[in-house]
Amino acid sequence: MKVVDCRWERVSSRTKRKAIMGGANIKPELTSQLQDQKVKSNENIVFKCEAKNLDDVKVIWEKDGVTLGLSDRISIEQSGTDLRLTIKGAKGADEGDYTLRLSKGSDSVSHTVKVTLLEFDQDWRSIDWGKSVSIKHNLEDLTLKNPQVKHLNFLLHGPVGAGKSSVINSIQSIFKNRVEVGALTAAGSGTSFTLTYNSHQIENIEKKALPYVFSDIMGLEIADKKGSHPDDIISILKGHIKEGTMFNSSSPVSENDRNYNSSPTPSDKIHCLISVLPADKISMMEKNNLFKKMGDIREKASHLDIPQVVFMTHVDLACPLVKDDLKRIYSSKNIKKKMQQCSVLTGIPMNCIFPVKNYHEENILNGNMDSLLLDALKNVVNFAESYVDHLHKH
Numbered sequence: 001m002k003v004v005d006c007r008w009e010r011v012s013s014r015t016k017r018k019a020i021m022g023g024a025n026i027k028p029e030l031t032s033q034l035q036d037q038k039v040k041s042n043e044n045i046v047f048k049c050e051a052k053n054l055d056d057v058k059v060i061w062e063k064d065g066v067t068l069g070l071s072d073r074i075s076i077e078q079s080g081t082d083l084r085l086t087i088k089g090a091k092g093a094d095e096g097d098y099t100l101r102l103s104k105g106s107d108s109v110s111h112t113v114k115v116t117l118l119e120f121d122q123d124w125r126s127i128d129w130g131k132s133v134s135i136k137h138n139l140e141d142l143t144l145k146n147p148q149v150k151h152l153n154f155l156l157h158g159p160v161g162a163g164k165s166s167v168i169n170s171i172q173s174i175f176k177n178r179v180e181v182g183a184l185t186a187a188g189s190g191t192s193f194t195l196t197y198n199s200h201q202i203e204n205i206e207k208k209a210l211p212y213v214f215s216d217i218m219g220l221e222i223a224d225k226k227g228s229h230p231d232d233i234i235s236i237l238k239g240h241i242k243e244g245t246m247f248n249s250s251s252p253v254s255e256n257d258r259n260y261n262s263s264p265t266p267s268d269k270i271h272c273l274i275s276v277l278p279a280d281k282i283s284m285m286e287k288n289n290l291f292k293k294m295g296d297i298r299e300k301a302s303h304l305d306i307p308q309v310v311f312m313t314h315v316d317l318a319c320p321l322v323k324d325d326l327k328r329i330y331s332s333k334n335i336k337k338k339m340q341q342c343s344v345l346t347g348i349p350m351n352c353i354f355p356v357k358n359y360h361e362e363n364i365l366n367g368n369m370d371s372l373l374l375d376a377l378k379n380v381v382n383f384a385e386s387y388v389d390h391l392h393k394h
Ligand SMILES: Nc1nc2c(ncn2[C@@H]2O[C@H](COP(=O)(O)OP(=O)(O)OP(=O)(O)O)[C@@H](O)[C@H]2O)c(=O)[nH]1
Pocket: 159, 160, 161, 162, 163, 164, 165, 166, 167, 184, 185, 186, 187, 188, 191, 192, 193, 194, 217, 218, 219, 220, 313, 314, 315, 316, 317, 356, 357, 358, 359, 360, 361
């Protein structure tokens, strides 16, 4: 603590003299405020603040009411009017309320702020980041156990602009080894861009057809009058709708329609229903009736025992941490919270929710994006495989 300046000065009032004699009655004062902090794992937490009248003042830093002392992680500094607390390498236990307290005799001034960690100390789900090539090869070489089924059919449903077409393009891109735009995407439109029922069989670089077919349908729109009719989607699940069918949102495809397949084979059915939800808009969606519509479809899929998952897209827009480094996807608290919201809203358990980042502005492939998408694909392929296996045995 500093030595107080005791110079004698001629002063007009008794009070002022007393103050200068030792700063006895001058209260410490904070001249700038501490700020709440949201920090990444391992980042340094630094609190800076300015104060005046610090002579004879005890400077105390507290965390959740307990006084902090110096350690190899904690440094407490004072230089003139500048006060600083640094905590090296933030971790989960550092979250809490931090108080700076300046006290002198019975006078005391304090300010409390919050530290929140944007990340968990460890990834809560593991993923093989470096193994995208071998996972890709395994998926290329897969032979289906059920001889009646030629390929696994995945149906993507979800709101307009959720990234359904982009999911297909992204998966196709990985197997083609270059960025593809086969299933057209729409930039920023409010109404659905995909109007017909289109199927895309994934091919590899040698143009070999892989046993994965993705169907991309018109987005389920907020207004009831627009978007795919839920009855059409249920017909798709059962394998009644042929490729290329144009949807009419006011009247579903009937049994008399030439696009109606009245005797679907196991190969025509949907083997996994993928709800595509954009991470950055989940909170907004809670308020509209989209989830009711999606819920009706999922209920039908459940009656048919079709496995169901969520692909949560736009993760880059939902979390700046993930935008900077996709590998932080399973340490980001924000992303986990969004996934939990998806789970609550859809009733689909967390282990069937896969956050993905689609190719949308990139021109070249990215190993981390591939890893995340392939991890999701590997899981849905397993679920669909079990389902078709079950169809075969029963
Ligand atoms: N930032 C970001 N943008 C994405 C992502 N996925 C898709 N997009 C963009 O979001 C927009 C809509 O994507 P689409 O794939 O057309 O969405 P959709 O669900 O097929 O839309 P409809 O067919 O109209 O129902 C496009 O501009 C995409 O480039 C993502 O993961 N991150």
